[in-house]
Amino acid sequence: xxxxxxxxxxxxxxxxxxxxxxxxxxxxxxxxxxxxxxxxxxxxxxxxxxxxxxxxxxxxxxxxxxxxxxxxxxxxxxxxxxxxxxxxxxxxxxxxxxxxxxxxxxxxxxxxxxxxxxxxxxxxxxxxxxxxxxxxxxxxxxxxxxxxxxxxxxxxxxxxxxxxxxxxxxxxxxxxxxxxxxxxxxxxxxxxxxxxxxxxxxxxxxxxxxxxxxxxxxxxxxxxxxxxxxxxxxxxxxxxxxxxxxxxxxxxxxxxxxxxxxxxxxxxxxxxxxxxxxxxxxxxxxxxxxxxxxxxxxxxxxxxxxxxxxxxxxxxxxxxxxxxxxxxxxxxxxxxxxxxxxxxxxxxxxxxxxxxxxxxxxxxxxxxxxxxxxxxxxxxxxxxxxxxxxxxxxxxxxxxxxxxxxxxxxxxxxxxxxxxxxxxxxxxxxxxxxxxxxxxxxxxxxxxxxxxxxxxxxxxxxxxxxxxxxxxxxxxxxxxxxxxxxxxxxxxxxxxxxxxxxxxxxxx
Amino acid sequence: xxxxxxxxxxxxxxxxxxxxxxxxxxxxxxxxxxxxxxxxxxxxxxxxxxxxxxxxxxxxxxxxxxxxxxxxxxxxxxxxxxxxxxxxxxxxxxxxxxxxxxxxxxxxxxxxxxxxxxxxxxxxxxxxxxxxxxxxxxxxxxxxxxxxxxxxxxxxxxxxxxxxxxxxxxxxxxxxxxxxxxxxxxxxxxxxxxxxxxxxxxxxxxxxxxxxxxxxxxxxxxxxxxxxxxxxxxxxxxxxxxxxxxxxxxxxxxxxxxxxxxxxxxxxxxxxxxxxxxxxxxxxxxxxxxxxxxxxxxxxxxxxxxxxxxxxxxxxxxxxxxxxxxxxxxxx
Numbered sequence: 001x002x003x004x005x006x007x008x009x010x011x012x013x014x015x016x017x018x019x020x021x022x023x024x025x026x027x028x029x030x031x032x033x034x035x036x037x038x039x040x041x042x043x044x045x046x047x048x049x050x051x052x053x054x055x056x057x058x059x060x061x062x063x064x065x066x067x068x069x070x071x072x073x074x075x076x077x078x079x080x081x082x083x084x085x086x087x088x089x090x091x092x093x094x095x096x097x098x099x100x101x102x103x104x105x106x107x108x109x110x111x112x113x114x115x116x117x118x119x120x121x122x123x124x125x126x127x128x129x130x131x132x133x134x135x136x137x138x139x140x141x142x143x144x145x146x147x148x149x150x151x152x153x154x155x156x157x158x159x160x161x162x163x164x165x166x167x168x169x170x171x172x173x174x175x176x177x178x179x180x181x182x183x184x185x186x187x188x189x190x191x192x193x194x195x196x197x198x199x200x201x202x203x204x205x206x207x208x209x210x211x212x213x214x215x216x217x218x219x220x221x222x223x224x225x226x227x228x229x230x231x232x233x234x235x236x237x238x239x240x241x242x243x244x245x246x247x248x249x250x251x252x253x254x255x256x257x258x259x260x261x262x263x264x265x266x267x268x269x270x271x272x273x274x275x276x277x278x279x280x281x282x283x284x285x286x287x288x289x290x291x292x293x294x295x296x297x298x299x300x301x302x303x304x305x306x307x308x309x310x311x312x313x314x315x316x317x318x319x320x321x322x323x324x325x326x327x328x329x330x331x332x333x334x335x336x337x338x339x340x341x342x343x344x345x346x347x348x349x350x351x352x353x354x355x356x357x358x359x360x361x362x363x364x365x366x367x368x369x370x371x372x373x374x375x376x377x378x379x380x381x382x383x384x385x386x387x388x389x390x391x392x393x394x395x396x397x398x399x400x401x402x403x404x405x406x407x408x409x410x411x412x413x414x415x416x417x418x419x420x421x422x423x424x425x426x427x428x429x430x431x432x433x434x435x436x437x438x439x440x441x442x443x444x445x446x447x448x449x450x451x452x453x454x455x456x457x458x459x460x461x462x463x464x465x466x467x468x469x470x471x472x473x474x475x476x477x478x479x480x481x482x483x484x485x486x487x488x489x490x491x492x493x494x495x496x497x498x499x500x501x502x503x504x505x506x507x508x
Numbered sequence: 509x510x511x512x513x514x515x516x517x518x519x520x521x522x523x524x525x526x527x528x529x530x531x532x533x534x535x536x537x538x539x540x541x542x543x544x545x546x547x548x549x550x551x552x553x554x555x556x557x558x559x560x561x562x563x564x565x566x567x568x569x570x571x572x573x574x575x576x577x578x579x580x581x582x583x584x585x586x587x588x589x590x591x592x593x594x595x596x597x598x599x600x601x602x603x604x605x606x607x608x609x610x611x612x613x614x615x616x617x618x619x620x621x622x623x624x625x626x627x628x629x630x631x632x633x634x635x636x637x638x639x640x641x642x643x644x645x646x647x648x649x650x651x652x653x654x655x656x657x658x659x660x661x662x663x664x665x666x667x668x669x670x671x672x673x674x675x676x677x678x679x680x681x682x683x684x685x686x687x688x689x690x691x692x693x694x695x696x697x698x699x700x701x702x703x704x705x706x707x708x709x710x711x712x713x714x715x716x717x718x719x720x721x722x723x724x725x726x727x728x729x730x731x732x733x734x735x736x737x738x739x740x741x742x743x744x745x746x747x748x749x750x751x752x753x754x755x756x757x758x759x760x761x762x763x764x765x766x767x768x769x770x771x772x773x774x775x776x777x778x779x780x781x782x783x784x785x786x787x788x789x790x791x792x793x794x795x796x797x798x799x800x801x802x803x804x805x806x807x808x809x810x811x812x813x814x815x816x817x818x819x820x821x822x823x824x825x826x827x828x829x830x831x832x833x834x835x836x837x838x839x840x
Contacts, residue, residue: 313723337725351723354716356783365713366724374704417724 014077016041016173016204017062017093022071024057026404029396031057033228034071039173044195044205046215046236049225049248050436051408052394055208056177058225062206063095063175064088076172086115092172096162096179099349099407104151108161109133111150112168136164141190155347156183156299163191173204178407180214181433184298184462186497192218210408210436211463212241224248249438256437257469258445260452261488264472265289267325268456269341269425271310274319279305281480283319287425287456292447294471295460297500302480303460304346307427311343312336323425337366342423344414346430346460352414358399360384363416387416391446392439407434415443419450426450429460444470464493476500536828537775538792544799552806560802562685566677566753568798569687570595570746571765572791575772576698577628577742579790580735582773583702585715585782586642588739590631590649591769592762595747597653598624600661600757602748607668616669617676620751621744627653628740632733646736650766657759666757677752687749691791694742698787701738711735715782771818772797775825796821 015038024032032054039045039062047055060066062073067082074080075091085095102111109126110117112133119125133146142160150158159179166174174195180188195205195218209215215222216236223233224247231247239247270286280302287293295303309316312330321328323339330336333343345352353362360380361368369379384398391412395405402410411434418426428447432440447470451457461467467474468491476483476499484499497503549556574591581588602620605611611619627649634645679686702708710731713721722728751757776793778785797818804814 311723333723334725334727343723345723351717351719354713354720354783356716357712361709361712365720366726368706368709370706374700375706375709377704 015039015074016076017206018074018077019058019062020072020074022058022061022068022073024054024061024066025069029404030228032061032068032225035225035228035230037062037223037230037233039204039206041172041202041204042199043220044199044207044218046219046222047206047208047225048210048215048222048244049231051412051434051439052406053225053248053436054228055225056406057228059095059175059177059206059208062173063093065095089169089171092170093175094166094169094171094173095175095177096159096166097177100158100162102150102158102161102165105149107147107149108137108144108153109146111161112136112146112165114165116169132168133164136168137161139167140164140194141187154300156187159183163194167198171203173206174198175206177208178210178434179207180209180211181430184500185464185493186501187299188214210434210440212244212437213465215244216241226250245437248436256441256444257466258441259292259448259470261472262290262452264291265454268323269310270322272320272322274306274309274321275317276302276305276309276314277317279480280309280316283477283480283482285458285475285482287458289454289456290451291472292451292457292459292470294467294474295458295477296462296464296467296474296496297477297483299462301477301500303477304429305480306477307343307429307458307460310336311341311427313343337421337423340424342418342421342426344418344426344428344431346433348410348414348433353402353410355403356401358384359388359393359395359402359405359413360398362402362413363387363420365417367421383420384416387412387420391416391442408436408439411435412439412443415446419446423455425456425458427458427460430462431459432461432463432466464496467491467496468493478502537777537789537796537825541792541796541799544796544803548799548803548806552803555803555806558683560806562683562688564798564802565691565795566685566687567802568794569677569691570750570753571769571772571798572691572794573694573749574743574746574765574769575776575790575794576694576787577739578766578769579698579773579776579778579785579787580702580708580711581642581739582770582778582780583711583715583782583785584732584735585718586635586732586735587646587770587780588631588736588743589643589646589766589770590627590653591739591743591746592765593650593653593657594624594627594740594743595750595765596757596759596761596763597627597657598744598747599751599761600657600666600759603666603669603673603751603757604660606670606673607666613670613673613676616673617745617748620748621741624740624742624744624747625737626740628737628743629733631740632736635736636729636732654763661757661759663759665759667755669751669755673752674755675752677749677754687753690745690749694745695787695791698742702787707731707734707738712783715779715784768797768818769794771822774822777825793825 017039019035019037022032022035035058047058049055061068063085064082064087065085072079075093080091109130113129117124118128130146137146140160140163142157144153144157150161163179179191183191199205207218219236221233222236224231226248265288267286268289272284274280274283283306297303308314310321312332312335315331321330328339363384364380369376369383381398388398393412394409402413415431431443435443447457459470472488474486474496476496478500486495554560574595578588578591598620601623602616605619606613606616631646631649634640635642675686677687681689710721710726714732718728750761772793773785773790774780775796776789778790800817801814
């Protein structure tokens with residue numbers, strides 16, 4: 001984390017960007033109602049609120065991705081008509097989306113300058129492009145060759161490319177939608193350093209986040225939204241965590257990590273010598289009934305690959321699995337599920353959701369309830385309503401297309417599906433990604449409940465407080481191998497980070 | 509967490525289901541169909557007669573039946589270019605089974621459908637197991653099936669089915685032609701498959717996000733192949749209806765038919781990118797194409813102009829679909 005306390009950039013007279021009484025309606029939803037907002041040069045203005053509170057919508061309006069239904073935008077004091085994101089970029093407003101907008105088959109350099117390639121008459125000066133790309137990559141601390149294809153990068157690396165892409169134009173206002181969602185602590189801290197260097201030169205940053213601590217770390221002012229309206233806009237220093245949560249949720253959230261630790265039962269899943277191509281190189285692990293085992297590590301350490309190999313999504317190239325004492329071969333997700341192993345993907349849009357289809361269909365995906373060989377639509381709807389209420393999925397209707405939901409609510413849909421499968425061993429990969437505080441607390445309560453039922457849970461997270469509060473043990477991976485294991489009593493951020501990075505003093 | 513439980517209107521009506529499944533442009537097509545009906549009834553008095561309408565429906569039956577199968581394939585994000593050739597193959601083999609091997613008409617029809625199913629199975633295995641793009645797999649089958657028909661017949665039409673075989677394409681039950689009843693039956697079956705069975709559900713999921721389907725434990729290959737088999741079955745049935753209507757197996761039947769069928773499906777609101785489409789929409793699409801052709805004949809407009817008109821309608825239908833979706837686009 002960045003150590004210095006939030007600074008207050010002195011607001012200049014004219015805000016860099018101003019929203020005036022903006023409203024936005026979607027079919028069946030009032031996403032944003034009558035919101036006014038100023039973002040000044042040199043400040044990090046945080047937007048906070050629950051899933052579906054309208055944060056992303058508001059940012060898209062600011063970046064002119066979406067047109068407001070009513071209300072206006074001023075950039076540097078000048079009213080601007082809605083003419084699309086390209087126009088906004090010309091005015092110096094760039095947005096880094098929560099879901100990346102990169103061309104996966106183009107190189108990093110080509111993506112960075114997409115639409116404004118250096119050169120003239122349609123002829124691209126590739127040498128210049130690559131040199132500038134290298135400079136941008138170093139500004140965002142991304143150590144990959146600019147000639148790599150974006151498809152070959154990890155989620156976290158692609159996000160860095162997105163940020164670099166926003167910096168590629170002369171940007172006066174950088175709009176960031178949950179940029180740390182897939183970053184490790186270390187990478188988040190690096191990002192904050194980058195952001196601070198930008199605000200120091202007068203750039204304004206508008207920042208959406210669900211992570212309370214980072215709001216206090218990086219934010220100068222915070223605007224809290226609830227149900228599409230502004231609850232308050234204040235300097236971050238005037239608030240504490242409890243007050244912030246209260247204004248976001250509208251009530252107190254008692255316990256962020258409602259975990260009840262119990263004596264674990266017998267080993268349910270044992271993995272020995274698991275290998276998966278280059279990513280996983282001989283991993284041993286075991287999880288007991290009632291236990292939550294954490295998997296920590298840097299992006300690319302092999303955590304997701306490990307889970308996907310056990311689940312058969314990309315089958316292991318070597319290694320043995322034992323489930324409840326019996327040897328098990330898993331060659332496909334189908335076989336894994338039949339054996340009672342579940343997996344919650346970290347990439348909900350890529351391989352988690354059928355976006356055009358309904359919330360109900362997505363929740364029962366793969367195993368809709370049937371009666372007499374036909375899908376029982378009534379039972380399906382009842383189940384969907386059950387999970388909607390339990391997880392607080394905000395959707396106009398239970399059969400609305402998932403694409404209409406906000407990111408956090410989409411994540412809840414994926415979670416509902418995994419909760420529904422009833423698997424005895426569950427791999428959950430960054431389950432809290434994009435979820436608000438209340439929903440996250442509820443999700444963790446559910447995981448605890450599942451553990452109490454005697455299931456074994458493997459929790460992958462890049463957010464150390466989650467691991468330290470929820471897990472019985474944490475296994476730290478580094479470069480595809482187990483770098484170390486810590487028991488609950490041994491947890492500390494310093495030790496986890498040391499093991500993950502291989503920095504001195506981490507070996508037990 | 510708190511307020512969501514009490515949201516109003518969570519009971520989804522049939523309209524929402526229809527809209528979500530992508531049939532809205534199918535509804536637009538239905539509107540166009542009705543307008544066309546009214547206009548044609550006024551300008552061409554011979555249009556709105558029971559004879560002409562039943563004749564129209566019978567003519568459409570082949571395409572409509574085939575469109576149901578193609579709809580399923582298109583929903584998975586695939587395409588079936590082979591339905592015209594497969595229909596011809598089915599018709600010829602079915603007639604040969606009756607004429608030369610003495611099968612009774614019912615078995616002859618089932619034999620023709622089995623030929624279609626087999627061709628569909630080959631398509632399905634090529635797509636789901638071998639991994640060929642659907643366009644290529646079925647383009648190959650378009651040529652293979654046509655080639656087999658020509659080899660079997662020496663490019664000469666085959667005759668000799670028993671008279672009772674004509675019932676399928678030319679018979680009536682009371683005032684209603686049997687082909688029209690077949691359309692209704694196929695539509696009901698197709699609709700149930702798409703909305704109430706796992707196969708139909710998975711078809712939508714495969715078209716929307718195949719990787720999500722795989723990670724959810726869906727047997728992707730089996731269900732993908734099954735959809736092509738169904739398309740083959742309906743192509744086979746279409747071929748038998750056509751053979752019955754012309755009382756022979758014609759080796760050249762169905763050349764270019766796949767384009768009319770795909771047009772009907774697309775006009776009916778299915779997305780070629782997969783994930784969206786309905787049986788009802790595709791039937792409306794099929795009838796829209798048929799009414800335009802029929803109405804044009806009534807008005808004395810030549811076939812060449814009809815082709816131009818139908819091409820334009822395809823453009824408009826797909827443009828409307830994209831326009832509508834762009835307008836109601838995703839929000840994060």
